[in-house]
Amino acid sequence: xxxxxxxxxxxxxxxxxxxxxxxxxxxxxxxxxxxxxxxxxxxxxxxxxxxxxxxxxxxxxxxxxxxxxxxxxxxxxxxxxxxxxxxxxxxxxxxxxxxxxxxxxxxxxxxxxxxxxxxxxxxxxxxxxxxxxxxxxxxxxxxxxxxxxxxxxxxxxxxxxxxxx
Amino acid sequence: xxxxxxxxxxxxxxxxxxxxxxxxxxxxxxxxxxxxxxxxxxxxxxxxxxxxxxxxxxxxxxxxxxxxxxxxxxxxxxxxxxxxxxxxxxxxxxxxxxxxxxxxxxxxxxxxxxxxxxxxxxxxxxxxxxxxxxxxxxxxxxxxxxxxxxxxxxxxxxxxxxxxxxxxxxxxxxxxxxxxxxxxxxxxxxxxxxxxxxxxxxxxxxxxxxxxxxxxxxxxxxxxxxxxxxxxxxxxxxxxxxxxxxxxxxxxxxxxxxxxxxxxxxxxxxxxxxxxxxxxxxxxxxxxxxxxxxxxxxxxxxxxxxxxxxxxxxxxxxxxxxxxxxxxxxxxxxxxxxxxxxxxxxxxxxxxxxxxxxxxxxxxxxxxxxxxxxxxxxxxxxxxxxxxxxxxxxxxxxxxxxxxxxxxxxxxxxxxxxxxxxxxxxxxxxxxxxxxxxxxxxxxxxxxxxxxxxxxxxxxxxxxxxxxxxxxxxxxxxxxxxxxxxxxxxxxxxxxxxxxxxxxxxxxxxxxxxxxxxxxxxxxxxxxxxxxxxxxxxxxxxxxxxxxxxxxxx
Amino acid sequence: xxxxxxxxxxxxxxxxxxxxxxxxxxxxxxxxxxxxxxxxxxxxxxxxxxxxxxxxxxxxxxxxxxxxxxxxxxxxxxxxxxxxxxxxxxxxxxxxxxxxxxxxxxxxxxxxxxxxxxxx
Numbered sequence: 149x150x151x152x153x154x155x156x157x158x159x160x161x162x163x164x165x166x167x168x169x170x171x172x173x174x175x176x177x178x179x180x181x182x183x184x185x186x187x188x189x190x191x192x193x194x195x196x197x198x199x200x201x202x203x204x205x206x207x208x209x210x211x212x213x214x215x216x217x218x219x220x221x222x223x224x225x226x227x228x229x230x231x232x233x234x235x236x237x238x239x240x241x242x243x244x245x246x247x248x249x250x251x252x253x254x255x256x257x258x259x260x261x262x263x264x265x266x267x268x269x270x271x272x273x274x275x276x277x278x279x280x281x282x283x284x285x286x287x288x289x290x291x292x293x294x295x296x297x298x299x300x301x302x303x304x305x306x307x308x309x310x311x312x313x
Numbered sequence: 314x315x316x317x318x319x320x321x322x323x324x325x326x327x328x329x330x331x332x333x334x335x336x337x338x339x340x341x342x343x344x345x346x347x348x349x350x351x352x353x354x355x356x357x358x359x360x361x362x363x364x365x366x367x368x369x370x371x372x373x374x375x376x377x378x379x380x381x382x383x384x385x386x387x388x389x390x391x392x393x394x395x396x397x398x399x400x401x402x403x404x405x406x407x408x409x410x411x412x413x414x415x416x417x418x419x420x421x422x423x424x425x426x427x428x429x430x431x432x433x434x435x436x437x438x439x440x441x442x443x444x445x446x447x448x449x450x451x452x453x454x455x456x457x458x459x460x461x462x463x464x465x466x467x468x469x470x471x472x473x474x475x476x477x478x479x480x481x482x483x484x485x486x487x488x489x490x491x492x493x494x495x496x497x498x499x500x501x502x503x504x505x506x507x508x509x510x511x512x513x514x515x516x517x518x519x520x521x522x523x524x525x526x527x528x529x530x531x532x533x534x535x536x537x538x539x540x541x542x543x544x545x546x547x548x549x550x551x552x553x554x555x556x557x558x559x560x561x562x563x564x565x566x567x568x569x570x571x572x573x574x575x576x577x578x579x580x581x582x583x584x585x586x587x588x589x590x591x592x593x594x595x596x597x598x599x600x601x602x603x604x605x606x607x608x609x610x611x612x613x614x615x616x617x618x619x620x621x622x623x624x625x626x627x628x629x630x631x632x633x634x635x636x637x638x639x640x641x642x643x644x645x646x647x648x649x650x651x652x653x654x655x656x657x658x659x660x661x662x663x664x665x666x667x668x669x670x671x672x673x674x675x676x677x678x679x680x681x682x683x684x685x686x687x688x689x690x691x692x693x694x695x696x697x698x699x700x701x702x703x704x705x706x707x708x709x710x711x712x713x714x715x716x717x718x719x720x721x722x723x724x725x726x727x728x729x730x731x732x733x734x735x736x737x738x739x740x741x742x743x744x745x746x747x748x749x750x751x752x753x754x755x756x757x758x759x760x761x762x763x764x765x766x767x768x769x770x771x772x773x774x775x776x777x778x779x780x781x782x783x784x785x786x787x788x789x790x791x792x793x794x795x796x797x798x799x800x801x802x803x804x805x806x807x808x809x810x811x812x813x814x815x816x817x818x819x820x821x822x823x824x825x826x827x828x829x830x831x832x833x834x835x836x837x838x839x840x841x842x843x844x845x846x847x848x849x850x851x852x853x854x855x856x857x858x859x860x861x862x863x864x865x866x867x
Numbered sequence: 868x869x870x871x872x873x874x875x876x877x878x879x880x881x882x883x884x885x886x887x888x889x890x891x892x893x894x895x896x897x898x899x900x901x902x903x904x905x906x907x908x909x910x911x912x913x914x915x916x917x918x919x920x921x922x923x924x925x926x927x928x929x930x931x932x933x934x935x936x937x938x939x940x941x942x943x944x945x946x947x948x949x950x951x952x953x954x955x956x957x958x959x960x961x962x963x964x965x966x967x968x969x970x971x972x973x974x975x976x977x978x979x980x981x982x983x984x985x986x987x
Contacts, residue, residue, distance in 0.1 A: 208556075233351060233434065235474025239551050242471050246590060263335075263352060270470030280348075294327045296320045298464045300593045301471075307593070308320045308464065309600035340877065342918040360921060362945050363956050364879035393955055408955070410878035662951050733941060734949035742944075744951040794939060 153284045154253075155274045160284040160291075163275070167203055167224070169257075182226050185210050188218070196221050205257070208236040212244050219244075224253035227273070232259040238271045245272035245302040265290035272302030314377045314609045314685060315460045317425040324467065325422045328429055332356045333415035340412065355435065355473075357428030358414055361737050365409040368431040369421060373441035373459035373483070374402030374688040378679035381686055383424040385671035391417050396671065398656060398664040400728060400779055401480070402440050402688040403431055407735050434562075435473045436466035436547075442484040442491050443687040446611060447697035449645035451485035452504050457605045458512075458539060459483045461596060464604075465540050472547045476554035477562035479547070480519075492690055492806035494518045494526040495782055497564045498546060502536070510536040516546060516576065517568030520776035524812050525565040530577035537601065538584075541594035545584035549576070611683060611698065616648025620701035626708075633708055635757065636719040641704060648701055652682075654694040654711060655718040655726060659755045662744050663729040664692030673714035681707050690779075690806075691728055691767075693721065723760040724768060724833070725751040728779055732772030732789060733796075739772035741789025741796040746770055746825055753826040754833075763833055766846045769804075782806035784847045785829060786813040798825050802832070802858055803850045814855060817863050828862045835861035868928045868935065869906045870896040872945070873913060873920035881945045881957070882920060884909050889920060892957065893946035894964030898928065898935065934967030943968055 152165040167180045172187050180201035183192065188204045195202050203224035206212055215225065225244060227237035237256065244250040255275040256268050262282035269291050276287065300307045317325075332352070339349040353359075357368035369384065376384075384404055388396045391413050392406040399405055409417065421427055431438055439459045446454050462481055466472070472479075482491040485502035493499035499515040511533040518527030534542050550564045568576045587594050596604075627634045642651040654674060656664050666674075674694055678686040681703045682696035689695060699707055711717040720726045727750060730736065732743030747770055754760050769783030780786030782804040790797050797819035804813030820828055833846070835857050840849045850858070870893070871884035882889040883896030890896065899906035906925050913923035927938040937943050947968050948956015958965050 233474055234556060235434075235472070235551060236556075238471045238474065239548055247586065261348070263348075264474075266468070267470050267473055293331045294468065295323045296327075297470075298324070298467055299469060300591075309596050310593075311320060312318070312600065312603060340918065346917060346921055360874055360879055362941075363881060363948060364874075393952075407949075412877045733944060734951050742950060744949075748951065796940065 150277050151281075152255075153276045153278060153282075153287050155269065155276075155287075160288040162284050165277075167201075169205070169226075180223060182224070185214060189214075192218065192221075203253075203255075206237075206240060208234050208240075212240045212248065216248055219248055219250045219252070222252060224255055224275075225250065226255040226257045229256060229258035229260055229264075232261045232264065234259075238267060241268070241271040241273050242302060262286050262290050266294065270297070270299075270301040270303045270305070314375060315372075315456070315604070316607050316609065318607070321464075322422070322425065325425065325427045325429070326419075328356070328427060328468075329415065329418035329422045332418055336411060336415050351433065353411075353414075354432040355430060356414075356418065357431030358409070358411070359432065359737070361407065361735050362733075363735065364407065365411050365414065366735065367406045367409045367414060367417060367428060368399070369404045369406070369426060369428050370431045370438040371402050371404060371426075371688050372463050373439055373445070373456050374443050374690075375441075375445075375456060376678075376686045376688065377684050378675040378686065380424045380426055381671050381675040381678065383420065383426065385668040385675065387417055387420060388668040388671065394669075395665055395667045397662070397731060398666065398688050398692045398694070400690050400692060400730070400777055401438060402443070402690055403438055404688075405731070407731070429467060430473075432478075433473075434475045434477050434479075436462075436469060436475075436479045436481065439463055439466070439481045439483065440491055440496075440690060441482065442486055442489075443689045443695045444486065444490060444642070444651055444697060445687075446685075447644050447649075447651050448486050448488075449643065450487050451502070453485050453502050453510055453536075454605075454608070455483040455485045455500075455502055456608065457601075458500070458502065458536070460604055460608075461539060461601065462543070465543070469547075471544075472551055475547070475551055476556045477559070477564075479550075479564065481543075487808060489806070489808040489810070490689065492779070492782065492810075494810035495520055495524070495779075495806055496527065498543065499527050500539075503533075505533045509533075512536060512539060514542065514546075516580075517565040517573070519563050519565040520779060520781045521563065522560050522774045522776075523566065524776070524781040525569060526810050526812065527565070528568065528573035530568075530573055530580060537598070538588075538595055540596060541587050541591070542580075542584050544594055545580045545587055548583055548587075549579050553579075609684070611685075613646040613649060613698070614700070616646075616700065616702075618647040620648065620704075623701040623704050626705035630705075632717075632719070633705060635761070636708055636717060637704070638761070639719045639723060640721045644698065646698075650699050650701055650704060652696045652699045652704065652707060653689070653721045654696065654716050655720050656693050656716075657720055657726045657751065658715060658718045659725060659751050660748050661751075663727055663747050666694075670714050670716055673710070673716065677707055677710055691726065693726070719757065720760060722765045722767070724754045724763050724766040724829075725760055726767070727751060728767070728769040728783070730771050730777035732770075732778075736772060738775060739789065740774075740791035741772050741798070742822075743770040743772040743778055743787075743789055746787060746789070746798060746822060749822075749826045750829055753830060763837070764845055766833070767805075768829070779806060780804070781812050782810065783813055784845075784850070785832065787825065790819055792819060796822055798822060800825075800828060800832075800862070802855060803847065805847060809847075816855065817859055820862075831861040832858050868901060869899045869903075869925045870928050870937070871899075871906065871909045871913060871923060871925050872896075872942070873923035876917075876919060876921055879921075884913065884923075887912075892960075892964065893937070893968060899925075901927075929971075931967060931971035933970040934964070936968045936971030943971060 201223040482496040501513040515527035687695040729747040733739035771778030801813035
């Protein structure tokens with residue numbers, strides 16, 4: 149079972165992952181599931197109607213805007229980093245929070261490294277499935293390396309220009 | 314000079330501290346080279362042919378004497394006593410040890426310098442007009458806006474893992490000394506008919522494998538909207554720029570594929586949404602004013618427009634007169650001048666400067682130029698605010714330091730990347746070609762007779778030596794394992810920007826100076842009146858030059 | 868003939884393989900016959916030393932006018948130092964071994980390097 153790190157109220161901790169990440173060709177198990185966007189669009193309504201908790205996995209090249217009307221019904225949105233250098237999910241997370249006002253869990257999956265903790269947290273991610281074996285303490289430490297930040301972002305940190313007032 | 318406050322200092326210190334941890338984890342094997350590579354590149358550290366290379370950011374090419382002395386100290390302590398100014402106004406050290414890199418970053422941080430984002434697929438060091446604050450042409454100081462961009466782009470949460478690297482350049486003058494049209498975003502500060510300050514925004518220029526000149530996507534962006542509009546451009550690029558092919562990943566490819574009009578439409582649509590949903594996307598006026606106020610005030614003296622001492626030296630000393638003709642430029646303030654220091658002594662490595670010379674320039678900048686020193690993208694140094702009265706003494710001091718070459722803008726003022734003498738990406742050497750051409754044209758009278766002629770040499774297709782925008786561009790290629798050089802003519806990185814066209818088949822190294830000579834002789838024979846080489850080329854086209862180089866080869 | 872080269876992790880110095888350890892001089896490098904599997908064997912060992920060297924690869928060498936030298940000029944520059952600064956890098960030491968490298972003129976692509984790029 150891959151490790152899941154969650155962030156809540158500034159605290160990072162290891163959490164149990166209740167969700168089954170379902171590939172498109174696999175049968176959908178009982179219990180909470182994460183589906184691809186295509187599969188969600190085909191089968192999501194029925195599952196949610198039956199009371200199942202459903203999250204959606206958004207690939208780097210897909211648009212979070214396609215989920216706009218479904219967000220209130222989703223249990224989580226998982227954004228895929230196909231490579232740790234692929235930064236599209238940073239835009240997706242920012243848009244989920246800022247433009248689509250999504251307040252639920254935004255999970256980083258794929259090639260997820262703790263060196264990206266600051267960027268991920270700043271863009272609004274609040275859960276992480278790291279591929280480098282890192283611990284919650286290491287995630288928290290990485291995110292706290294910088295005493296100040298220049299930009300306003302989704303983590304609510306006070307940007308430099310506001311600190312200077 | 315922008316003076317760091319405690320926040321700016323803390324960010325640079327924290328970055329150095331972070332990198333120390335990353336290096337230590339690499340040395341112990343906790344992280345792999347592939348993982349570490351991303352981290353070291355984001356701190357400007359490359360592994361080159363002979364050693365590590367550290368690229369230090371010189372934001373918008375602006376230094377004070379304390380910082381330049383620190384660079385000299387680093388050259389002496391951690392390198393072989395010299396540094397290399399790049400075509401992005403940065404400084405590279407070529408002989409760095411990984412284990413010492415954290416100490417270097419700490420040392421840089423003490424004088425508000427860093428290597429943040431001097432490599433990697435992020436927003437790179439912002440470049441600007443090296444005459445900023447000194448030229449009468451400008452409507453506002455581009456350094457203020459460059460600093461706004463520097464802060465905003467530092468560790469940007471959303472835009473630090475772009476499809477490819479991303480470069481801003483800013484100018485506020487008509488005469489383009491910042492190669493605006495060959496940047497990912499080129500910003501030209503101006504005032505519109507209503508007198509309001511704003512930017513002409515050009516997007517999608519670049520050199521490399523597929524060169525493009527940036528089309529203007531907006532004629533007038535209110536200056537205060539710079540960050541929100543940049544956010545819109547970067548967001549469209551981050552989401553839609555190609556990631557499947559490294560050679561097609563720059564924004565220029567996206568802009569060309571969509572067309573400038575459609576790209577602009579997408580940016581405008583994104584911008585409208587950002588402005589509506591994000592009231593803090595732009596800096597408040599009070600912070601803009603703070604940044605402006607954090608630049609050291611330029612307390613110019615009221616002086617007569619002419620200086621008797623300067624005029625007398627010019628009349629009495631032919632070498633000084635030559636230096637004035639080529640290296641001394643008009644300043645906005647009466648009685649002052651902009652003085653360019655050439656790092657292109659005949660036979661020298663373009664852009665290289667010894668630690669002793671750095672100290673000398675630092676002393677001279679402190680003494681004669683209000684402690685303000687600039688670096689140009691043509692790999693020279695500028696003392697922007699020198700009193701005319703002081704120019705003779707400055708010249709004498711430069712001569713003593715071996716820095717008085719009077720060849721700015723002339724044929725021996727050659728741009729060259731480090732090439733295969735240092736760079737792991739290069740296919741051929743660039744420096745020895747520059748040296749041999751400069752030696753061929755060492756006669757200063759002849760160089761002045763030829764007039765403005767910009768030769769730019771790259772050792773590979775990545776075009777760090779700006780060969781696409783050279784009046785004469787030279788690209789080193791590897792032809793079945795041998796160094797060959799492809800010449801191209803008619804490029805310009807200035808306000809009359811154009812991309813050079815290939816002259817003909819690549820030439821072996823020993824033919825290059827001769828070929829340049831043949832091109833020059835043909836130009837001299839064809840030129841009318843005051844035409845520069847570029848003007849003549851544009852009038853007569855490629856054919857006569859092609860004939861000059863290739864017909865005589867038989 | 869082949870030689871195994873890499874850059875040392877701690878300082879980036881160009882190094883060559885010699886019987887299980889790394890030396891700084893090209894002249895001290897162990898020479899493998901082109902078809903000798905020991906070359907690949909050494910490369911495999913070197914790939915298992917990520918805290919010692921970065922990017923080990925085999926280069927082609929050949930007999931030049933004054934002794935063996937890398938076939939590609941890129942590798943000769945690595946074995947010597949930058950051509951614009953004759954006092955910098957390994958060439959500063961001078962002597963017959965350096966002269967042999969300087970005398971070599973044959974030029975060809977660095978095959979090991981091409982392989983390395985392909986491997987990525």
